[in-house]
Amino acid sequence: MKPLTNYVLFVFISFKNCIILQLVSLTSHDFLCSCSIQELILSRMRAPRSVLKQQFLKKWMMGLQVFGSAKQSMSILERKKAIKLSADIALASTRAGRTCWSRTIIADASKDDDGKVLVQHLLSPESERLKKASTGLAMENKRVRCKKILKRSCCIKRVRKGASKVVLAKSISKRIVKRRTQVLKSLVPGGEFMDDISLIEETLDYMVSLRAQVDVMRRSLAKATEVVNGCAQYANKDEGIEEYNLYVREHDYIRKLMGNLYLIHRIE
Amino acid sequence: MQPCSREMQGINSLLNPSSQIPLQDLQNQQIQNSHFDPNSSSNDDFLEQMLSAIPPSCSWPDLKSPWDLAMPINSNGNGNSAAKPRDLPDETDNTNVGFHNNFDESVILASKLRQHQISGGGNGAAAAAAKMMLHPQFLMASARGGLPQNDVIDGSSFKGGDGSIQELFNGFGAGSMNGTGQASSQSMQHFNHPQGGAMPAQNFGAQVAATTAVMNQPQPSGSNGGAPAQPKQRVRARRGQATDPHSIAERLRRERIAERMKALQELVPNANKTDKASMLDEIIDYVKFLQLQVKVLSMSRLGGGAAAVAPLVADMSSEAGGDCIQAGAKGGSLARPSNGSQTARTNDSSLTVTEHQVAKLMEEDMGSAMQYLQGKGLCLMPISLATAISTATCHSRSPVINNNHHPLLQPNGEGPTSPSMSVLTVQSATMGNVGGDGGAAKDAASVSKP
Numbered sequence: 001m002k003p004l005t006n007y008v009l010f011v012f013i014s015f016k017n018c019i020i021l022q023l024v025s026l027t028s029h030d031f032l033c034s035c036s037i038q039e040l041i042l043s044r045m046r047a048p049r050s051v052l053k054q055q056f057l058k059k060w061m062m063g064l065q066v067f068g069s070a071k072q073s074m075s076i077l078e079r080k081k082a083i084k085l086s087a088d089i090a091l092a093s094t095r096a097g098r099t100c101w102s103r104t105i106i107a108d109a110s111k112d113d114d115g116k117v118l119v120q121h122l123l124s125p126e127s128e129r130l131k132k133a134s135t136g137l138a139m140e141n142k143r144v145r146c147k148k149i150l151k152r153s154c155c156i157k158r159v160r161k162g163a164s165k166v167v168l169a170k171s172i173s174k175r176i177v178k179r180r181t182q183v184l185k186s187l188v189p190g191g192e193f194m195d196d197i198s199l200i201e202e203t204l205d206y207m208v209s210l211r212a213q214v215d216v217m218r219r220s221l222a223k224a225t226e227v228v229n230g231c232a233q234y235a236n237k238d239e240g241i242e243e244y245n246l247y248v249r250e251h252d253y254i255r256k257l258m259g260n261l262y263l264i265h266r267i268e
Numbered sequence: 269m270q271p272c273s274r275e276m277q278g279i280n281s282l283l284n285p286s287s288q289i290p291l292q293d294l295q296n297q298q299i300q301n302s303h304f305d306p307n308s309s310s311n312d313d314f315l316e317q318m319l320s321a322i323p324p325s326c327s328w329p330d331l332k333s334p335w336d337l338a339m340p341i342n343s344n345g346n347g348n349s350a351a352k353p354r355d356l357p358d359e360t361d362n363t364n365v366g367f368h369n370n371f372d373e374s375v376i377l378a379s380k381l382r383q384h385q386i387s388g389g390g391n392g393a394a395a396a397a398a399k400m401m402l403h404p405q406f407l408m409a410s411a412r413g414g415l416p417q418n419d420v421i422d423g424s425s426f427k428g429g430d431g432s433i434q435e436l437f438n439g440f441g442a443g444s445m446n447g448t449g450q451a452s453s454q455s456m457q458h459f460n461h462p463q464g465g466a467m468p469a470q471n472f473g474a475q476v477a478a479t480t481a482v483m484n485q486p487q488p489s490g491s492n493g494g495a496p497a498q499p500k501q502r503v504r505a506r507r508g509q510a511t512d513p514h515s516i517a518e519r520l521r522r523e524r525i526a527e528r529m530k531a532l533q534e535l536v537p538n539a540n541k542t543d544k545a546s547m548l549d550e551i552i553d554y555v556k557f558l559q560l561q562v563k564v565l566s567m568s569r570l571g572g573g574a575a576a577v578a579p580l581v582a583d584m585s586s587e588a589g590g591d592c593i594q595a596g597a598k599g600g601s602l603a604r605p606s607n608g609s610q611t612a613r614t615n616d617s618s619l620t621v622t623e624h625q626v627a628k629l630m631e632e633d634m635g636s637a638m639q640y641l642q643g644k645g646l647c648l649m650p651i652s653l654a655t656a657i658s659t660a661t662c663h664s665r666s667p668v669i670n671n672n673h674h675p676l677l678q679p680n681g682e683g684p685t686s687p688s689m690s691v692l693t694v695q696s697a698t699m700g701n702v703g704g705d706g707g708a709a710k711d712a713a714s715v716s717k718p
Contacts, residue, residue, distance in 0.1 A: 084566035173545055180548040187555045197521065200528040203551060207535050210558040217565040 052094055053212045057220065059090035085109065089119060091213045100198070101206045104190025144193040 063086030089109050095102035110119050184199065185191035188206050191199055529547055536547075536554045622644060629640050 080567040084563065087562065087566060173543075176545045177548060180545060180552060183552050184548060184555070187552060187559070197524050197528065200525060200532060203555065204528065204532055204535065207532070207551075207555060207558065210555070210562065211535075214558055214561045214565065217562065221565060 050212070052209070053216050055094045056090050056209075056212060057216050059093055060087050060216070063087075063090050087213060087217060091209050095205070095209065099202060099205050100194060101189045101191070101202050102209075108189070 064083070088105055092102035092105035092109075106119055110116050181196065181199070184203060185194070188199065188203055191202060194202060525544075529544065532551055533547060536550050538550060626640060
């Protein structure tokens with residue numbers, strides 16, 4: 001047993017002038033920690049959090065706990081998928097079925113076993129309505145698709161008279177817009193079955209939620225690193241130093257990758 | 269989308285031949301409102317007048333118009349912007365009075381969207397702002413009873429407007445001015461005064477649905493040669509008359525899309541474009557970026573070092589698909605920041621050696637290749653990422669990263685030895701460290717810090 005894995009620590013946290021004694025069991029993979037890490041992270045967060053973010057964090061932690069016992073045996077890929085899946089479902093559940101994309105995510109997740117368990121776990125209070133909604137989604141989508149096919153077959157194409165420059169430019173731009181709308185539809189979950197207006201609304205909502213998700217995940221990553229780094233001080237330094245270095249390195253790597261992503265976005 | 273469908277129902281009812289009625293109401297209210305101006309200066313009088321002006325059985329879209337028309341009058345009556353805080357309770361009352369049951373859903377949705385937008389802005393005041401946004405919902409809920417609202421709540425909740433909310437609303441207000449409704453444009457102008465940001469945000473939420481109706485109404489008025497018709501509108505109307513419902517519906521649809529694009533513009537950074545196509549482009553890029561961020565963040569806490577990273581990133585880049593080009597990796601400069609300006613490459617021969625070495629290693633085992641590179645202080649990344657970063661650091665960051673400018677030029681200068689290879693030095697601007705260099709290999713990409 002490596003020292004940094006399977007750590008049992010007493011961590012003293014001060015939160016609003018109270019001192020909370022927490023028993024934290026840390027593995028080297030922080031996101032799949034025990035439930036107390038959630039309070040830990042929440043308590044360490046000084047910045048004011050919106051309702052959405054707090055809800056998301058709570059649900060995400062709940063979802064991660066579902067994987068609780070299996071975390072040791074999971075490979076890296078599985079772990080990443082577990083984290084991402086629970087994060088996505090938690091995000092979708094914050095919207096509680098009011099938006100199409102959240103319904104789509106939940107419906108898709110319910111298709112396989114892992115997702116089903118998570119969905120049931122995270123959405124148990126409101127699950128009835130949501131389950132109905134997600135099952136109804138498939139039918140709804142089929143219906144929409146059929147309608148669109150019908151519409152396209154029935155619509156009469158206008159004859160293009162001698163193309164003036166303006167008209168030509170307009171048609172080109174229309175084509176571009178259509179193509180990009182298609183791309184957007186592929187990006188937003190459940191977007192293929194919506195018309196333009198609701199697509200944009202969905203995108204709006206989806207973007208806001210994604211932003212919140214990224215923010216929460218990044219902050220909890222930072223906090224968890226902090227915690228582990230702090231805990232590592234209590235560790236047996238002789239044995240744990242290698243892993244600890246790797247650990248720090250990975251976190252830095254992720255941080256840099258995030259920074260570079262940001263750079264790219266700034267270009268475009 | 270239930271709120272949308274309800275809006276559509278309301279508007280469809282408007283589009284029916286019975287559109288004469290709302291038009292007349294509009295005109296009536298216009299006439300009545302013109303009387304308001306000299307008379308009403310106090311809040312209560314105004315409220316009473318508004319209450320009397322609205323026919324009790326008026327349908328939802330009609331109720332919007334007196335509210336919208338009343339706005340400029342309200343503001344005019346109270347004059348300067350210093351009086352704005354006093355206006356707010358007025359407008360709230362009108363809001364309460366003006367709202368109808370059908371309206372709730374869409375406005376609640378819109379206001380919640382705004383709320384989450386605001387919270388998504390991550391401001392310090394975001395939580396407070398979110399609470400402010402919640403209040404309109406309560407207001408609207410109690411408006412069903414038709415009671416004039418508790419000014420106390422409103423007064424307290426509209427203090428300390430958030431800057432982002434104002435911008436949000438201003439942007440949206442400017443966007444809504446594209447509509448043909450003169451009244452709505454007037455009201456928007458008044459709302460653009462940066463005062464009590466949350467209040468405009470609330471009205472904004474209402475106006476999301478309201479402007480659609482308001483904008484709709486002047487169109488039938490235009491097509492019928494109604495009161496505000498100018499010669500230009502009349503010409504447009506004649507053409508529109510031929511295919512009346514279609515053109516109106518299309519115009520409406522276009523305007524709604526424009527509204528929402530404006531709202532999106534607030535969210536997406538770098539969005540100073542007004543063109544639909546380029547806005548869509550920005551939106552797509554941003555969504556992709558956010559999704560990528562989520563993916564990256566979810567692969568944290570990797571145990572076992574670089575070897576474990578490889579399958580993870582291979583998975584990621586295989587999902588990313590076409591972006592990554594198959595290429596051999598080429599060694600890059602080690603480029604420690606402490607070297608300062610001296611970032612000249614080691615001689616090429618050693619680089620090619622490294623490159624071959626890495627290529628060989630990659631064939632057998634990704635993990636060992638990664639470790640080898642890591643030992644040299646290099647990293648792998650998808651070509652698209654690498655080129656993007658290089659261009660960014662070349663163009664935009666060059667004043668900041670002077671000393672490291674050199675190696676960036678070099679890879680571009682020397683060019684790929686084979687079409688599939690590229691070299692890049694990646695720098696993390698925040699850290700000032702050189703993270704490594706780039707190259708994509710067999711659709712696996714990873715970055716490790718030296």
